[in-house]
Amino acid sequence: MYLFNLVSRAACRVLVVSLSTWLASALPAGAHEPLEAQSGTLYLKSSPDADAYEALRVATTMRAQVTGNVARVHVTQRFSNTGSDWVEGLYVFPLSADAAVDELYMSVGERTIRGEIQEKAKAQAAYAQARSEGKQASIVDQERPNMFTTAVANIAPNSTVSIEITYLETIPYRDSRYTLRLPLAITPRYTPGAALDPAAPLAAANAAWVNATIGTSATPERVTAPRQHVDITVELAPGFPVRSVASLHHAVDVKDDALGKEIHLSGNQIAADHDFELVWAPAVAGDVETAAFAEKVGDDTFALLVLTPPNDADEATQPREVTFIIDTSGSMHGPSIEQASAALQMGIDRLKQGDLFNIIRFASDYSSLFAMPQPVGDSSRLLARQFISSLRAGGGTEMRAPLERAMSTPPNASFLQQIVFITDGSVGNEAELVALINREIGKTRLFTVGIGAAPNSYFLEQAAAAGRGSYTSIAERNQVGSRMQDLFHKLERPALIDLKLLWPDHLPADVAATLPGDIYAGDPLVILARLPASPSSLTLSGRMRGQDWVHEVQIMRVGEQSGLSKLWARERIADLSRQLQFGGDREQLRTSILDLALKHHLVSEFTSLVAVDDVVVRPPGSLGHVEQAPTSAPTGSYWTTTGFAKTATPAGLLLACGLLCMTFGAFLYWPRYRRQMVL
Amino acid sequence: MTYLPNLRLEDWRKAAMVAALIAGAVCVTEAAWIHVKASLAQALIGAAWRREQAGSRNAQPWPWADTRPLAQLTFGEGTHGPKFMVLEGSSGRNLAFGPTHDPASVIPGETGNSVIEGHRDTHFALLRNVKIGDTLHVESLAGRNISFMVTDITIVDSRRSRISLHADGPRLTLATCYPFDAVVPGGPLRLIVTADRSP
Numbered sequence A: 001m002y003l004f005n006l007v008s009r010a011a012c013r014v015l016v017v018s019l020s021t022w023l024a025s026a027l028p029a030g031a032h033e034p035l036e037a038q039s040g041t042l043y044l045k046s047s048p049d050a051d052a053y054e055a056l057r058v059a060t061t062m063r064a065q066v067t068g069n070v071a072r073v074h075v076t077q078r079f080s081n082t083g084s085d086w087v088e089g090l091y092v093f094p095l096s097a098d099a100a101v102d103e104l105y106m107s108v109g110e111r112t113i114r115g116e117i118q119e120k121a122k123a124q125a126a127y128a129q130a131r132s133e134g135k136q137a138s139i140v141d142q143e144r145p146n147m148f149t150t151a152v153a154n155i156a157p158n159s160t161v162s163i164e165i166t167y168l169e170t171i172p173y174r175d176s177r178y179t180l181r182l183p184l185a186i187t188p189r190y191t192p193g194a195a196l197d198p199a200a201p202l203a204a205a206n207a208a209w210v211n212a213t214i215g216t217s218a219t220p221e222r223v224t225a226p227r228q229h230v231d232i233t234v235e236l237a238p239g240f241p242v243r244s245v246a247s248l249h250h251a252v253d254v255k256d257d258a259l260g261k262e263i264h265l266s267g268n269q270i271a272a273d274h275d276f277e278l279v280w281a282p283a284v285a286g287d288v289e290t291a292a293f294a295e296k297v298g299d300d301t302f303a304l305l306v307l308t309p310p311n312d313a314d315e316a317t318q319p320r321e322v323t324f325i326i327d328t329s330g331s332m333h334g335p336s337i338e339q340a341s342a343a344l345q346m347g348i349d350r351l352k353q354g355d356l357f358n359i360i361r362f363a364s365d366y367s368s369l370f371a372m373p374q375p376v377g378d379s380s381r382l383l384a385r386q387f388i389s390s391l392r393a394g395g396g397t398e399m400r401a402p403l404e405r406a407m408s409t410p411p412n413a414s415f416l417q418q419i420v421f422i423t424d425g426s427v428g429n430e431a432e433l434v435a436l437i438n439r440e441i442g443k444t445r446l447f448t449v450g451i452g453a454a455p456n457s458y459f460l461e462q463a464a465a466a467g468r469g470s471y472t473s474i475a476e477r478n479q480v481g482s483r484m485q486d487l488f489h490k491l492e493r494p495a496l497i498d499l500k501l502l503w504p505d506h507l508p509a510d511v512a513a514t515l516p517g518d519i520y521a522g523d524p525l526v527i528l529a530r531l532p533a534s535p536s537s538l539t540l541s542g543r544m545r546g547q548d549w550v551h552e553v554q555i556m557r558v559g560e561q562s563g564l565s566k567l568w569a570r571e572r573i574a575d576l577s578r579q580l581q582f583g584g585d586r587e588q589l590r591t592s593i594l595d596l597a598l599k600h601h602l603v604s605e606f607t608s609l610v611a612v613d614d615v616v617v618r619p620p621g622s623l624g625h626v627e628q629a630p631t632s633a634p635t636g637s638y639w640t641t642t643g644f645a646k647t648a649t650p651a652g653l654l655l656a657c658g659l660l661c662m663t664f665g666a667f668l669y670w671p672r673y674r675r676q677m678v679l
Numbered sequence B: 001m002t003y004l005p006n007l008r009l010e011d012w013r014k015a016a017m018v019a020a021l022i023a024g025a026v027c028v029t030e031a032a033w034i035h036v037k038a039s040l041a042q043a044l045i046g047a048a049w050r051r052e053q054a055g056s057r058n059a060q061p062w063p064w065a066d067t068r069p070l071a072q073l074t075f076g077e078g079t080h081g082p083k084f085m086v087l088e089g090s091s092g093r094n095l096a097f098g099p100t101h102d103p104a105s106v107i108p109g110e111t112g113n114s115v116i117e118g119h120r121d122t123h124f125a126l127l128r129n130v131k132i133g134d135t136l137h138v139e140s141l142a143g144r145n146i147s148f149m150v151t152d153i154t155i156v157d158s159r160r161s162r163i164s165l166h167a168d169g170p171r172l173t174l175a176t177c178y179p180f181d182a183v184v185p186g187g188p189l190r191l192i193v194t195a196d197r198s199p
Helices: A002-026 A048-052 A120-133 A207-216 A335-350 A378-389 A400-407 A430-440 A457-466 A477-491 A564-581 A586-599 A651-669 A671-676 B009-053 B092-097 B123-129
Strands: A056-067 A070-081 A086-094 A100-108 A111-114 A116-119 A135-144 A147-155 A159-170 A177-182 A229-237 A242-247 A252-256 A261-265 A276-282 A290-297 A300-307 A320-327 A356-362 A366-368 A416-423 A445-451 A471-474 A494-502 A525-531 A537-544 A547-557 A607-616 A624-629 B069-075 B083-088 B112-117 B135-140 B145-157 B170-177 B189-197
Touching: A056 A086, A056 A177, A056 A624, A070 A086, A070 A147, A100 A135, A100 A564, A100 A607, A111 A607, A116 A120, A116 A586, A120 A135, A120 A147, A120 A607, A135 A159, A147 A159, A159 A564, A229 A276, A242 A261, A290 A537, A290 A564, A300 A537, A300 A564, A320 A335, A320 A400, A335 A356, A335 A378, A335 A416, A335 A445, A335 A477, A356 A378, A356 A400, A366 A400, A400 A416, A400 A430, A416 A477, A430 A457, A445 A457, A445 A477, A457 A471, A471 A477, A494 A525, A525 A564, A564 A586, A586 A607, A651 B009, B009 B069, B009 B083, B009 B092, B083 B092, B123 B170, B145 B170
Parallel strands: A056 A229, A086 A624, A290 A547, A320 A356, A320 A416, A416 A445, A445 A471, B112 B170
Antiparallel strands: A056 A070, A070 A159, A086 A147, A100 A111, A100 A159, A116 A607, A135 A147, A135 A607, A177 A276, A229 A261, A242 A276, A252 A261, A290 A300, A300 A525, A356 A366, A494 A537, A537 A547, B069 B083, B069 B135, B135 B145, B145 B189, B170 B189
């Protein structure tokens, strides 16, 4: 009887397993292929115990070559498998939001394979096939515009696979200096749920929302205390004498070489818990007000124009109405909330008699200092000070309601209406918020201030662009003063109004992104255009200090290796993606982005780089598993976290299967039914 | 049919019927056993807990038990609500016996976030009806009783989120699988109930 029980128990297990496999496969496939595609050859270990066994290490080396206004960055990720199983390695990493990722090289031992750009689904299929065939393969996907994933299949036990990813980006000239930013840490995103009715039991929670949440994202970031290390080298050849070079957050060694300077991190490696920022200034200030370059590729000419408005525009005489919004959610805990409070206090202190202001704080909920913006005065300043000192971080990040509230302030033509939004931007519903700002902003300007070691710059830049303002990042406590000074200097002075570009001979220029209407003091403008011919100059016009302003710029010819065409394509893709977020024609935009990305060999939301070796390395039947290397959390945040256990029993499934079996048995037992059956 | 000459269609039917009935009965029994084990273990551990509080040195819930209760969690006002013995360590085996405390988090009542997980279909099935403002009590072995109030209820994707262990004051986070009515276990969603110490 015991044996019989055992056999039937085994039969029942098989049934349960096959049923649940079938149920699972009937569900819509998850977006993150590498984790969920359990091909059967690789065994996925996803229990909390899996954390205890970590064979995968990823070490990152970054080399940036800066020529003029453009940086070519090589990111090398060495995936080392220290265990005795075959491993599929996953790694989520941040890059600049406007990085044009164009090359992938996979090196194993002596062999190097160049990656090809393909439509995302095709690339993923090619990767999955190589993985199940036991070939070495890698794929680079864009998860969000500033977040990418590398997956490497079939890393042999005790071996290393090197992945080199290269990208191009323009370097902004802002507030009289250039800044190269290499993002290293990821602030985990918070995706807010539909607000739950506090009185309703959870059974009423909206199931549609749950589906929508899962549908939006792909490979989750796995963020831990900084354990990954990084090595950085910058070769600086700006083409003009440099007055000063400084790394804002890391110790560096600076050497002079033939072309310029070489900057290297002091010590061998640093923890990747803080974005790397290198700033340099030209020896002659005001030297670089406008610069234009052109590259000829086939019949097309691609032009890059950099325009920096003068920093000495007159102060606006108009009084201002400023609404400050400050994020007090849990992710702001620690130094972040202190920086934000200090920045907010500076903002209040800079206001003048006659200005109006209000403060809104938010986390899961929001509250404001005043019901309506109030005049600046001794009592309102005192109330503001008390309000600021009472701010504590905790709770979720629900930005929508406070933004709507701030933008709903009635228009008032006698004031310059501005919103200053101070946050780390850790939200998952970025698109929805940007669309909201785009729709509701009216005449108001939105200025975003990113706080912390790794703010979500992509979102904050998009939000500022939609709000026709600008974005300021404050990484450290001691930067609050200078950066807020720059911001308020700007807020008080619109420098150039109604900007227009005039190309010679009325050339039809295809400008990659829509021109902003006006430019604030110290804010640079980078314009990328595609032209049918190569002009030698162009003319800019606008209004400055109440007068008409005209300026002619000479265009310098550069070689084909400069990558201006790729930068143009990247900028155009970014603009099309923005239209996609604001609800443009999805199919048409998708096709345009796909064509551009394939033509210019760029990673985008619809294209991936994939490299596949043609040699089978993994013997069939050998053990393997998937591992995701953790990405560093930014320093100063309390990202000590814990995962989740499996908190559902198979009781429901067993009961369902049991009843199904018994119904089937009963059906077989019933003779009348049997007779009617055609067997 | 040449290799099985003695079996006719009728015999196959009987064999299939017997197999289906037995497999069905085993499945149903296993399902029932999960629930019986969950309740029985709680009763035994509760008895052991009271013996230990009363000073007994023999506080083993059952002779071969190798787990110990950490605290008693009570839902609702007063002492009459549903009670659960919380075990240390979120292993699958412990979860079968009761809600478990994540050892990476602080002991309930200390400053910081204390994480307790439970099965959505046995012990923590009652989280389905928890509302913001509800009261919870945690009693430690030493007899200290601390009240918490539910301040937030949210649903997260466990592949995309983690629970922060940091909190400014004593905080309790209860986690269970979501949705409650899903048939197949192992889904990615979790229901997170956050409770802060009552003032």
